[in-house]
Amino acid sequence: MTTRYTKDHEYVRLEDDAGVVGITDYAQSQLGDVVFVELPDVGKSFKQGEQAAVVESVKAASEVYAPVSGEVVAVNGDLEGAPATVNEDAAGKGWFLKIRLANAGELDGLMDEAAYAAFVKSLG
Amino acid sequence: MTDTSNPAVTASQVLRTPLHALHLASGARMAPFAGYDMPIQYAEGILAEHLHTRAAAGLFDVSHMGQGFLIGPDHATTARALEALCPADIVDLAPGRQRYTQFLDETGGILDDLMVTRPADPDEDGALMLVVNAACKEQDFAHVEAHLPLNVRLIRAPHRALLALQGPKAAEALEKHCQGIGSIAFMSAASTLFDGISCHVSRSGYTGEDGFEISVRADKVERVARALLREPEVKLIGLGARDSLRLEAGLCLYGHDIDRTTSPVEAALTWSIQKRRRQEGGFPGADRIQRELADGTARRRVGIVPEGRQPAREGTEITDASGAKIGVVTSGGFGPSLGGPLAMGYVDTAHSALGTPVQLVVRGKALPAKIAAMPFVPHSYFRG
Incomplete structure (x- = not known):
């Protein structure tokens, strides 16, 4: 199972032919208590780096960018009633959306687990 | 929340309260606020801190706020000096009582809001204690000094720290x-001893x-803070929860x-x-305030x-059902005790009645x- 990370703290995990997109555990810890997640409509397409979702904590709203280009094939409807799932299990049940990759080559430009861990460490 | 901090203050000039080390040792996430490096939250987070307080x-720790004393020959003289700058009745303030008011400019606009306390002790007759906002304190104190009569003086109290202990x-x-x-x-006050340390409460x-x-x-505040934190019901709370608590309480920032x-009339104060x-x-902007009290205002908080x-944040446009702009959100977010989003803002008075349906335009979408x-x-104040 391949997972890649962005410098904006999104992850994309390849499952079958889709990428599961969410924010990292580091990102949720920085945001604090998540109280609302605005998700896109299924069928919408994004280019890599475009704003795909918004995550709201008690304090502020933060944009979530598409880590790869492609079409949204599913969103995590459970977050509507239980946004705190993002805090509890960011890498698992707290996923945001599934995207059908338009260009798998984009993954090569993202960080792997070790590179992302080093990147987070460098942030202090 | 950081908007009120002075942009001229750079990292090298960021001030610290006397409890800065305690915040760091307590796992605070710090951020600049009003020129001070302040705790936004501790390890448990804003939601838990908010609910713990309720x-x-x-x-x-609100030691960044501005404290000062007005000292005059007698209460009436000092009170009149302050009344020249504020619309509250200070002359009528009884010993040991506190009032909320605002410094107004010549057009009745609000320069800052503040708390005024008349000491209970007859020996301190002629003194008033002021607590003003951190981001405004230099301007406020300069403004007060520029308008005082010769027999009333302002003594700033930067050597005093301020703690708030809040909750049932x-x-x-x-x-x-x-x-x-x-x-x-x-809204009462007393000079007292905390484990033998003199303080104004x-x-x-x-x-x-x-x-x-x-x-x-x-130099005594850390002893007071640590003694309170040893009580099992007391936890440190950061500015993040302070903001969500005051918003749920409907209090202005x-x-x-x-x-x-x-x-103050537009602001429903x-x-x-x-x-x-x-x-x-007899206060700055009185013509406008009296006219607004008689005739009403075009907009209202x-x-x-x-x-x-979905929360609607500060700056969100408010429209009527047809999409015409009727106002703007000035504070908005999520209320942990309310269990949902909440906001305050200004709307045209025609749309200000309770229950009026409006729309909030968040990222291009109109939320009902x-x-x-x-x-x-x-509120759960202790009325005695």
């Missing part, structure tokens, strides 16, 4: 160190809960909900202008509750919302 007792168990916790303090009523705060503000010398472009002052005037789960009563969460 359920037990929260301890806030605040009185119980403080009583263990300050015997008898639990008997003073909301008022029964007031910025959360809507029962609670106290404790003014104490900076200077620089956001009130500023020089708003009058007319309760803080007592009858004699409304009739007599209101509470707003969005219908869904209603004008709602404030406070959003009932």
Whole structure:
């Protein structure tokens, strides 16, 4: 199972032919208590780096960018009633959306687990 | 929340309160606020800190706020000097009582809001204690000094720290160190001893809960804070929860909900202008304030509750059902005790009645919302 990370703290995990997109555990810890997640409509397409979702904590709203280009094939409807799932299990049940990759080559430009861990460490 | 900080203050000039080391040792996430490096939250996070304050007792370091004393020959003289700058009745303020008011500019715009306390002790007759916002304190004190008569002077008190202890168990916790303090009523104050340390305690705060503000010398504040934190019901609470608590309580944040472009009447703060002052005037902008009291205002500060789960933040446009702009959100977010989003802002008075349906335009989408009563969460002040 391949997972890649962005410098904006999104992850994309390849499952079958889709990428599961969410924010990292580091990102949720920085945001604090998540109280609302605005998700896109299924069928919408994004280019890599475009704003795909918004995550709201008690304090502020933060944009979530598409880590790869492609079409949204599913969103995590459970977050509507239980946004705190993002805090509890960011890498698992707290996923945001599934995207059908338009260009798998984009993954090569993202960080792997070790590179992302080093990147987070460098942030202090 | 950082908007009110002075942009001219660079990292090298960021100030620290006397409890800075305690915040760091307590796992605080720090950020610049009003020129100070302040705790935004601790390890448990804003939601837990907010709910703890409403359920037990929260301890806030608000030492960044400006404290000062007006000293004159007698109460009436000092009170009149302050009344020349504020619309509250200060002459009528009884010993040991506190009032909320605003410094107004010549057009009736709000320069800052503040708390004024008349000491209970007859030996201190002629003194008034002022607590002003951190981001405004230099301007406020300069403004006061520029307008005082010769027989009243301002003494700034940068050597004093300020703690707020807020929540239903605040009185119980403080009583263990300050015997008898639990008997003073909301908006009252006393000079007292906390474990032998002299301090000024008022029964007031910025959360809507029962609670106290404790003014104490900076070199003694850590002893007071640590003693309170040893009480099982007391936890440190950061500025993040302070903001969500005050928003649920419907209280204004200077620089956001009130500023020089708003009058106290527009801001729905007319309760803080007592009858004699409304009739007599004699404060900056009195012409406008008296006219607004008689004729009403074109816009008004209101509470707003969005219908869904999505928060609407400061700056969000408010429209009527047809999409025409009728106002703007000045504070908005999520209310942990309310269990949903909430906001306050200014709307055209024609749309300000409770229950009026409005729309909040968040990222291009119109969210249905209603004008709602404030406070959003009932106040639980101790009236004695």
